[in-house]
Amino acid sequence: MPAKAQKINPDLLKERQKASFKTEELAVWWNGGQKKLENKRFLEDYFLNDPALQDDLPISYMSHKELYEHSVKKSYIVLKKLHEYQKKTGNSIDNYMALLGGNLGSGLIKEGNPLTVHFVMFLPTLLGQATPEQQAEWLPRAWNCNIIGTYAQTELGHGTFIRGLEARADYDPKTQEFVLNSPTLTSYKWWPGGLAHTANYAVVVAQLYTKGECHGIHPFIVQLRDEETHMPLPGIKIGEIGTKVGMKSVNNGYLGFEKVRIPRKNMLMKNAQVLEDGTFVKPKASVLTYGTMMFVRVAIVGDASNNLAKAVTIATRYSAVRRQSPIDPNKPEPQIIDHVTQQLKLFPQIAKAFVFKVAANYIWDLYNQITGELAKGDLERLPELHAMSCCLKAICTADASSGVELLRLSCGGHGYMECSNFPTIYGIATAAVTYEGENTVLLLQTARYLMKAWSLALQNEKLVPTVAYLGEYRDSTRFTNWDGSVPQIIEAFKFVAAQKVRLAYNSVEKRRQSGYSQEEAANLSGIELTQAANIHCRAFLLQMCYEQLEQNSKDTSPALAVILKDIIELYSVDACLTHLGELLRFVQLDESQVSQLQRRLETVLARIRPNAVAIVDGFDFHDRVLSSALGAYDGNVYERLFQEAQKSPLNQEPVNKSFHEYLKPLMKSNL
Numbered sequence: 001m002p003a004k005a006q007k008i009n010p011d012l013l014k015e016r017q018k019a020s021f022k023t024e025e026l027a028v029w030w031n032g033g034q035k036k037l038e039n040k041r042f043l044e045d046y047f048l049n050d051p052a053l054q055d056d057l058p059i060s061y062m063s064h065k066e067l068y069e070h071s072v073k074k075s076y077i078v079l080k081k082l083h084e085y086q087k088k089t090g091n092s093i094d095n096y097m098a099l100l101g102g103n104l105g106s107g108l109i110k111e112g113n114p115l116t117v118h119f120v121m122f123l124p125t126l127l128g129q130a131t132p133e134q135q136a137e138w139l140p141r142a143w144n145c146n147i148i149g150t151y152a153q154t155e156l157g158h159g160t161f162i163r164g165l166e167a168r169a170d171y172d173p174k175t176q177e178f179v180l181n182s183p184t185l186t187s188y189k190w191w192p193g194g195l196a197h198t199a200n201y202a203v204v205v206a207q208l209y210t211k212g213e214c215h216g217i218h219p220f221i222v223q224l225r226d227e228e229t230h231m232p233l234p235g236i237k238i239g240e241i242g243t244k245v246g247m248k249s250v251n252n253g254y255l256g257f258e259k260v261r262i263p264r265k266n267m268l269m270k271n272a273q274v275l276e277d278g279t280f281v282k283p284k285a286s287v288l289t290y291g292t293m294m295f296v297r298v299a300i301v302g303d304a305s306n307n308l309a310k311a312v313t314i315a316t317r318y319s320a321v322r323r324q325s326p327i328d329p330n331k332p333e334p335q336i337i338d339h340v341t342q343q344l345k346l347f348p349q350i351a352k353a354f355v356f357k358v359a360a361n362y363i364w365d366l367y368n369q370i371t372g373e374l375a376k377g378d379l380e381r382l383p384e385l386h387a388m389s390c391c392l393k394a395i396c397t398a399d400a401s402s403g404v405e406l407l408r409l410s411c412g413g414h415g416y417m418e419c420s421n422f423p424t425i426y427g428i429a430t431a432a433v434t435y436e437g438e439n440t441v442l443l444l445q446t447a448r449y450l451m452k453a454w455s456l457a458l459q460n461e462k463l464v465p466t467v468a469y470l471g472e473y474r475d476s477t478r479f480t481n482w483d484g485s486v487p488q489i490i491e492a493f494k495f496v497a498a499q500k501v502r503l504a505y506n507s508v509e510k511r512r513q514s515g516y517s518q519e520e521a522a523n524l525s526g527i528e529l530t531q532a533a534n535i536h537c538r539a540f541l542l543q544m545c546y547e548q549l550e551q552n553s554k555d556t557s558p559a560l561a562v563i564l565k566d567i568i569e570l571y572s573v574d575a576c577l578t579h580l581g582e583l584l585r586f587v588q589l590d591e592s593q594v595s596q597l598q599r600r601l602e603t604v605l606a607r608i609r610p611n612a613v614a615i616v617d618g619f620d621f622h623d624r625v626l627s628s629a630l631g632a633y634d635g636n637v638y639e640r641l642f643q644e645a646q647k648s649p650l651n652q653e654p655v656n657k658s659f660h661e662y663l664k665p666l667m668k669s670n671l
């Protein structure tokens with residue numbers, strides 16, 4: 001939180017004075033408790049106020065190369081500072097995650113940290129896929145950044161269909177080595193973060209060949225660059241893939257192999273092994289190779305909430321200070337937050353930030369529970385975790401990405417400025433729709449699981465909790481219990497989801513019976529399959545948000561409980577109106593009931609209006625994390641916009657040289 005001493009925009013001050021609850025209480029809840037909140041604030045001061053970590057020149061004015069070098073320099077300073085701090089306080093993974101993938105990190109290195117993949121994928125892969133001996137060799141060096149790694153799976157020709165990856169590792173029993181090759185241009189690794197100029201090691205996912213047979217994709221740890229000179233090793237062709245929509249300093253790279261030899265022990269052999277003579281020992285389940293992706297998908301759900309919460313804080317504060325267009329012609333221009341259409345752009349995004357945060361906590365707990373079972377060899381619930389992590393990652397990132405864009409638009413022209421920070425937040429948020437499993441593909445994975453679940457429901461088999469509703473609604477075709485209550489809205493969504501699953505299942509079955517293969521039938525039914533997965537996830541989000549926030553409201557002050565209940569009401573009613581078409585297809589709703597939903601929406605928007613600024617204040621974003629001329633705590637947007645404009649290199653001189661070189665000759669040339 002910024003120093004409170006500064007001059008606060010009077011409109012924003014009034015907003016804060018009229019709040020009906022204590023912002024600090026929400027800040028404690030939002031940040032996971034008093035201790036975590038205090039630690040977060042300490043780290044923010046410790047890092048964000050360090051003069052060595054300031055951006056004298058806004059990074060949007062830096063060249064691509066300057067930006068990378070600036071980001072590496074800051075990463076170095078941040079990690080050294082963190083190391084010093086943790087020597088005194090003890091190691092905490094949370095601090096690393098805050099700095100390398102969380103809000104604090106996004107405030108320090110706005111366009112993405114070239115070392116994030118080292119911490120968020122390379123290290124977790126060693127933890128999840130390496131044997132204890134391999135961990136003993138690699139983990140200490142990786143934790144201390146004596147080596148810097150990346151996760152090289154995607155290729156120029158394949159990102160989604162990883163069984164189609166072309167890079168290969170051929171085992172040579174004579175030398176007990178693997179020989180890595182990129183047989184085609186499309187087999188070049190392409191995209192890995194930090195790969196281009198930062199990492200000197202990589203986990204490489206390649207097709208394993210031994211004794212003339214292919215055993216599918218497996219992870220290998222490969223040294224890419226000399227540890228002293230950082231020069232690429234022989235046979236390593238490496239570079240940067242070029243400028244991107246966002247995440248501009250992540251240093252995504254390409255990597256090709258030409259007869260690169262690595263020792264047998266560099267195959268990460270926790271799940272599958274290759275013996276000295278080349279014998280392949282297969283894993284308990286081939287999908288265990290996919291574990292790192294699941295970990296990041298789970299983490300991304302929280303990231304979606306963070307991105308949306310930042311954007312809606314900026315837009316809400318701006319909407320409280322921006323005055324435009326009288327509502328009553330005889331009155332002064334109102335705050336744009338008093339235009340009801342503006343409230344519809346803002347407040348449902350506030351609600352989604354809450355819902356995605358609660359979803360992130362849920363899926364994180366489920367992940368830890370099930371990976372604990374995996375460690376004991378129990379794979380029973382892995383399919384359910386895969387299905388939930390896929391659809392939650394897909395829905396939360398898609399909604400967060402479109403929400404950030406809507407919030408940018410809600411700020412008019414000033415939202416289009418780099419200094420609003422919307423472009424950077426959007427670039428980060430929308431990347432998550434693609435990476436770690438493209439959203440459509442992940443929804444199809446969830447749909448695949450739902451088809452199996454529906455088949456079990458048809459056989460009266462017991463279903464796991466997240467799909468139990470399929471059994472409850474298996475034989476119903478019309479929902480007639482609508483009373484408009486939130487619990488009934490949840491049941492209605494579960495009912496719709498069950499019908500969508502049934503329809504998709506029947507489409508696939510019908511096509512299979514007409515002679516199509518399972519795969520062809522699934523492709524032809526792909527639209528219904530993704531829709532079923534989509535509504536399944538939304539039904540889950542509604543139920544989970546209701547249960548969690550209702551429960552939380554029992555432990556908070558009555559004043560904050562009212563806010564949490566309004567969040568539930570808004571999220572539920574907004575979901576009904578957004579997906580009204582799906583509802584009307586299966587739920588008995590007459591015109592008056594639909595109109596009642598519209599009235600409820602307008603009512604809950606009006607209820608949230610007096611507390612909107614206080615709610616986003618409760619997210620407790622440091623000004624440097626928001627990094628926005630529109631969203632600062634003091635609300636002095638016009639002064640900040642003007643200050644930011646002065647930083648433009650073009651404003652450092654009254655006349656640019658192009659006048660003398662081109663404009664003056666043009667103007668004098670009488671074309």
Ligand SMILES: CCCCCCCCCCCCC/C=C/C(=O)SCCNC(=O)CCNC(=O)[C@H](O)C(C)(C)COP(=O)(O)OP(=O)(O)OC[C@H]1O[C@@H](n2cnc3c(N)ncnc32)[C@H](O)[C@@H]1OP(=O)(O)O
Nearest residue numbers: 097101159160161162287290293299300303386435436437
């Ligand atoms: C904590 C704070 C930190 C904050 C961090 C915030 C995030 C910041 C991160 C920034 C860095 C991220 C950088 C990005 C990195 C990447 O993008 S890495 C590359 C990611 N790539 C992918 O995700 C590839 C997507 N493709 C796939 O996963 C697979 O190809 C597929 C689509 C799943 C298909 O695989 P395939 O083997 O062909 O499977 P199927 O035939 O469809 O199904 C086979 C069975 O396997 C099951 N299954 C598939 N995947 C998994 C899995 N991951 N886990 C468990 N089970 C899985 C599937 O359900 C099938 O099961 P059955 O139906 O029972 O047969």
Ligand SMILES: Cc1cc2nc3c(=O)[nH]c(=O)nc-3n(C[C@H](O)[C@H](O)[C@H](O)COP(=O)(O)OP(=O)(O)OC[C@H]3O[C@@H](n4cnc5c(N)ncnc54)[C@H](O)[C@@H]3O)c2cc1C
Nearest residue numbers: 151152153154158159160191192193431435436437438440
């Ligand atoms: C910012 C960023 C960072 C990244 N970092 C890394 C990294 O560190 N390491 C790494 O290995 N990779 C990384 N990636 C790559 C990323 O994982 C892939 O881009 C992603 O998996 C999507 O694969 P693709 O690009 O091949 O898209 P495709 O799979 O080619 O998708 C293109 C279209 O085809 C559709 N499609 C594909 N398969 C199917 C299907 N079965 N059914 C229906 N439609 C389908 C998709 O829905 C999509 O609309 C990164 C990507 C980005 C954008």
